[in-house]
Amino acid sequence: xxxxxxxxxxxxxxxxxxxxxxxxxxxxxxxxxxxxxxxxxxxxxxxxxxxxxxxxxxxxxxxxxxxxxxxxxxxxxxxxxxxxxxxxxxxxxxxxxxxxxxxxxxxxxxxxxxxxxxxxxxxxxxxxxxxxxxxxxxxxxxxxxxxxxxxxxxxxxxxxxxxxxxxxxxxxxxxxxxxxxxxxxxxxxxxxxxxxxxxxxxxxxxxxxxxxxxxxxxxxxxxxxxxxxxxxxxxxxxxxxxxxxxxxxxxxxxxxxxxxxxxxxxxxxxxxxxxxxxxxxxxxxxxxxxxxxxxxxxxxxxxxxxxxxxxxxxxxxxxxxxxxxxxxxxxxxxxxxxxxxxxxxxxxxxxxxxxxxxxxxxxxxxxxxxxxxxxxxxxxxxxxxxxxxxxxxxxxxxxxxxxxxxxxxxxxxxxxxxxxxxxxxxxxxxxxxxxxxxxxxxxxxxxxxxxxxxxxxxxxxxxxxxxxxxxxxxxxxxxxxxxxxxxxxxxxxxxxxxxxxxxxxxxxxxxxxxxxxxxxxxxxxxxxxxxxxxxxxxxxxxxxxxxxxxxxxxxxxxxxxxxxxxxxxxxxxxxxxxxxxxxxxxxxxxxxxxxxxxxxxxxxxxxxxxxxxxxxxxxxxxxxxxxxxxxxxxxxxxxxxxxxxxxxxxxxxxxxxxxxxxxxxxxxxxxxxxxxxxxxxxxxxxxxxxxxxxxxxxxxxxxxxxxxxxxxxxxxxxxxxxxxxxxxxxxxxxxxxxxxxxxxxxxxxxxxxxxxxxxxxxxxxxxxxxxxxxxxxxxxxxxxxxxxxxxxxxxxxxxxxxxxxxxxxxxxxxxxxxxxxxxxxxxx
Ligand SMILES: *[C@@H]1O[C@H](CO)[C@@H](O)[C@H](O)[C@H]1NC(C)=O
Ligand SMILES: *[C@@H]1O[C@H](CO)[C@@H](O)[C@H](O)[C@H]1NC(C)=O
Ligand SMILES: *[C@@H]1O[C@H](CO)[C@@H](O)[C@H](O)[C@H]1NC(C)=O
Ligand SMILES: *[C@@H]1O[C@H](CO)[C@@H](O)[C@H](O)[C@H]1NC(C)=O
Ligand SMILES: *[C@@H]1O[C@H](CO)[C@@H](O)[C@H](O)[C@H]1NC(C)=O
Ligand SMILES: *[C@@H]1O[C@H](CO)[C@@H](O)[C@H](O)[C@H]1NC(C)=O
Ligand SMILES: *[C@@H]1O[C@H](CO)[C@@H](O)[C@H](O)[C@H]1NC(C)=O
Ligand SMILES: *[C@@H]1O[C@H](CO)[C@@H](O)[C@H](O)[C@H]1NC(C)=O
Ligand SMILES: *[C@@H]1O[C@H](CO)[C@@H](O)[C@H](O)[C@H]1NC(C)=O
Ligand SMILES: *[C@@H]1O[C@H](CO)[C@@H](O)[C@H](O)[C@H]1NC(C)=O
Numbered sequence: 001x002x003x004x005x006x007x008x009x010x011x012x013x014x015x016x017x018x019x020x021x022x023x024x025x026x027x028x029x030x031x032x033x034x035x036x037x038x039x040x041x042x043x044x045x046x047x048x049x050x051x052x053x054x055x056x057x058x059x060x061x062x063x064x065x066x067x068x069x070x071x072x073x074x075x076x077x078x079x080x081x082x083x084x085x086x087x088x089x090x091x092x093x094x095x096x097x098x099x100x101x102x103x104x105x106x107x108x109x110x111x112x113x114x115x116x117x118x119x120x121x122x123x124x125x126x127x128x129x130x131x132x133x134x135x136x137x138x139x140x141x142x143x144x145x146x147x148x149x150x151x152x153x154x155x156x157x158x159x160x161x162x163x164x165x166x167x168x169x170x171x172x173x174x175x176x177x178x179x180x181x182x183x184x185x186x187x188x189x190x191x192x193x194x195x196x197x198x199x200x201x202x203x204x205x206x207x208x209x210x211x212x213x214x215x216x217x218x219x220x221x222x223x224x225x226x227x228x229x230x231x232x233x234x235x236x237x238x239x240x241x242x243x244x245x246x247x248x249x250x251x252x253x254x255x256x257x258x259x260x261x262x263x264x265x266x267x268x269x270x271x272x273x274x275x276x277x278x279x280x281x282x283x284x285x286x287x288x289x290x291x292x293x294x295x296x297x298x299x300x301x302x303x304x305x306x307x308x309x310x311x312x313x314x315x316x317x318x319x320x321x322x323x324x325x326x327x328x329x330x331x332x333x334x335x336x337x338x339x340x341x342x343x344x345x346x347x348x349x350x351x352x353x354x355x356x357x358x359x360x361x362x363x364x365x366x367x368x369x370x371x372x373x374x375x376x377x378x379x380x381x382x383x384x385x386x387x388x389x390x391x392x393x394x395x396x397x398x399x400x401x402x403x404x405x406x407x408x409x410x411x412x413x414x415x416x417x418x419x420x421x422x423x424x425x426x427x428x429x430x431x432x433x434x435x436x437x438x439x440x441x442x443x444x445x446x447x448x449x450x451x452x453x454x455x456x457x458x459x460x461x462x463x464x465x466x467x468x469x470x471x472x473x474x475x476x477x478x479x480x481x482x483x484x485x486x487x488x489x490x491x492x493x494x495x496x497x498x499x500x501x502x503x504x505x506x507x508x509x510x511x512x513x514x515x516x517x518x519x520x521x522x523x524x525x526x527x528x529x530x531x532x533x534x535x536x537x538x539x540x541x542x543x544x545x546x547x548x549x550x551x552x553x554x555x556x557x558x559x560x561x562x563x564x565x566x567x568x569x570x571x572x573x574x575x576x577x578x579x580x581x582x583x584x585x586x587x588x589x590x591x592x593x594x595x596x597x598x599x600x601x602x603x604x605x606x607x608x609x610x611x612x613x614x615x616x617x618x619x620x621x622x623x624x625x626x627x628x629x630x631x632x633x634x635x636x637x638x639x640x641x642x643x644x645x646x647x648x649x650x651x652x653x654x655x656x657x658x659x660x661x662x663x664x665x666x667x668x669x670x671x672x673x674x675x676x677x678x679x680x681x682x683x684x685x686x687x688x689x690x691x692x693x694x695x696x697x698x699x700x701x702x703x704x705x706x707x708x709x710x711x712x713x714x715x716x717x718x719x720x721x722x723x724x725x726x727x728x729x730x731x732x733x734x735x736x737x738x739x740x741x742x743x744x745x746x747x748x749x750x751x752x753x754x755x756x757x758x759x760x761x762x763x764x765x766x767x768x769x770x771x772x773x774x775x776x777x778x779x780x781x782x783x784x785x786x787x788x789x790x791x792x793x794x795x796x797x798x799x800x801x802x803x804x805x806x807x808x809x810x811x812x813x814x815x816x817x818x819x820x821x822x823x824x825x826x827x828x
Contacts, residue, residue, distance in 0.1 A: 225355020299334025700764025
């Protein structure tokens, strides 16, 4: 009785049902003499699923569907009449004598039918199973395979555990998911999630008839290059490919879990689990989250790497087809071979750790080994690459590609290898690289890949450098910059864009209080508007900066060359009288601290945005640390030095001011400690020793701050004396890191990503710099699902550690009162 009361209240609450429920004991089966009207339901034997009429979201129409029976939020997993909504609550579901389920409207017209074709039926019944499957079967036959019709074979937008996604080759049945039009309208939307029909199967998300996203082919363990199907404690998966059917499906490890996969109206593949404590769905993971997941972003024979800037590159031995397009970052034209292949004397270039290219033109054989596979590829002139089909047990099977290689990406070190067909001359210095010469091939390939990576990097660096020069020159011509009369500058630094003091004073209304944006570590920042309407930010450096003119010019010259989408762009500078000013692009949103530490503004930054911020900062730092021509250490990375553009993309500011240095020097000693309490690393604070690993430490602090919404500096907790780093570590080793997550992102968060971020954050704040990962490794870790090393106790574990160090700063401003404010982590 009680459960039926609960049930009624749920229905009334969530569905705004107009009807009064007829008192009925729950049934899971109807026969041909019974029917289900609006307000009545079928409930599966254990109550997990319910079939009935409902009204999605704001819609006024009614639909027959199946939803979860035991959770408080009504979530439809299957809809019968998705294209033919009912206008009122007079719909009735019946089972015909032929075994067809029919939905009738008030005038008795059939508006939906299951069209059951297997006939004749003797004594058909329709039953809602505990798996969520609605089946029509003979009353006395419980074997699923013999059923006349199953809702699992006619999916809508949701994949439930045990449900197959793929194809039945005998009946031609297509088990793919089609998104809803909108959360209010279950009609077929633009996106389809399916197993590709041609070549070796992969998952594809289609937008109308175009591929939007694809996984790589199944490699025995998971779909190649996909984080979606890795081993985990929640579910296992199964892939079947035989003469009758092709499909994959999930099996829950614990059936008490409530789980679903949905293709959203926006085309995202999302996995949700129901969390009882919060009474809400937790988005566990989303496919297609980063730019490299965009199908064929880099065109034919291109390869995407999320760590690189630009992301696209050509596969080894290929060059951009239309170079000018590539330089304008339009990669869609793809790449072509530098040297045409010569069918008789080609070799193969091994490329490791990739998501395999699209397989719709592939050929495969499960029992061949890699050597036979290579031979097979070599025999056919149009074969362009080969790889193992299955990576388990050292690899087996053969997969061949013909024609262009599309949608390859750098994935993770543990991912698959692919062997690309190359003209022998592309493999190195020509001879020795022939296919038959096995021992040499290996060496040659290693050598050539080392050489080619080097050459590629060099070329890339040169292209970037030339482009930067060109861009800067263009800017100077078109941008209306006025030259300073300082002849020394003109003589030495023709490339340095100079603003004159008069222009900047006019732009900032004489550096008025009104145009002041804030005070940073090195001076005051003003907002300005140039005569042509462009908005700029002007940093007026403190006069007491001891830096000499030459040193300053030198630094600015270097900073101007640093260009990356996650760095604030320096437009130029101004040196006149005793003034030194830097002119930056202006960013409309404020800095990161304004969002994450503020009660109201923190809601504007949901988890996907925060994760994007974390990854963006990481990429910006990789660029500073290793990809830029100079090795640049930021030395004052903190939340207030990360600015956000109008799309909430992060841009690091104030980099390079603390002296850049080049060459092999990775560590340096300085008597001036620059930095901010709470972010500086132990070795930097105590010994003034800084390296790129000092920035990694600051980055780790920042990540934990972004996840927790708390400042490291001034953190306090009723249970202990630890700072934020110590607190995070404690929760981590106690196995409850999720308690660190800020209330404001609980709803939007992807648990896997958040936990991964916390883990990576802890690795970054290790006491010993050697234990901290490099920034490029950080980017890699954030981008895959490989196992991570276990962090040790972080440096600066407690607040006391901090006080013991002798801290001196000549350039940072003193901490304002609010930087020391104490925020309590609410116990949950
Ligand atoms: C249908 O089920 C009802 C209730 O169990 C039963 O009374 C009726 O005889 C059944 N009809 C047929 C045709 O089996
Ligand atoms: C709903 O109403 C519209 C217009 O009034 C009608 O065309 C349509 O057939 C109705 N649909 C159903 C399922 O009754
Ligand atoms: C029932 O459906 C039919 C066919 O769609 C339609 O012509 C008719 O108007 C509908 N009846 C009502 C009452 O909506
Ligand atoms: C059933 O068959 C009819 C006629 O062939 C078709 O219009 C309708 O879309 C089919 N319904 C389903 C649910 O497949
Ligand atoms: C394919 O279907 C046929 C006929 O139904 C059956 O005999 C065979 O065992 C099936 N093969 C597999 C691998 O299930
Ligand atoms: C399944 O999960 C439930 C609730 O979380 C738990 O009580 C139960 O022990 C689990 N069963 C197994 C076999 O792990
Ligand atoms: C391939 O290379 C061999 C040896 O270098 C040469 O004899 C032959 O003509 C080439 N074939 C083609 C089609 O280029
Ligand atoms: C493979 O897919 C691409 C992109 O969708 C398409 O252009 C090409 O025609 C397909 N090839 C085959 C054989 O299906
Ligand atoms: C697959 O390879 C094995 C071993 O080389 C061979 O016996 C078999 O015929 C091949 N199958 C196909 C379909 O080519
Ligand atoms: C090479 O492979 C393609 C695609 O499978 C096939 O159409 C062609 O006949 C093959 N050529 C030879 C010489 O085997």
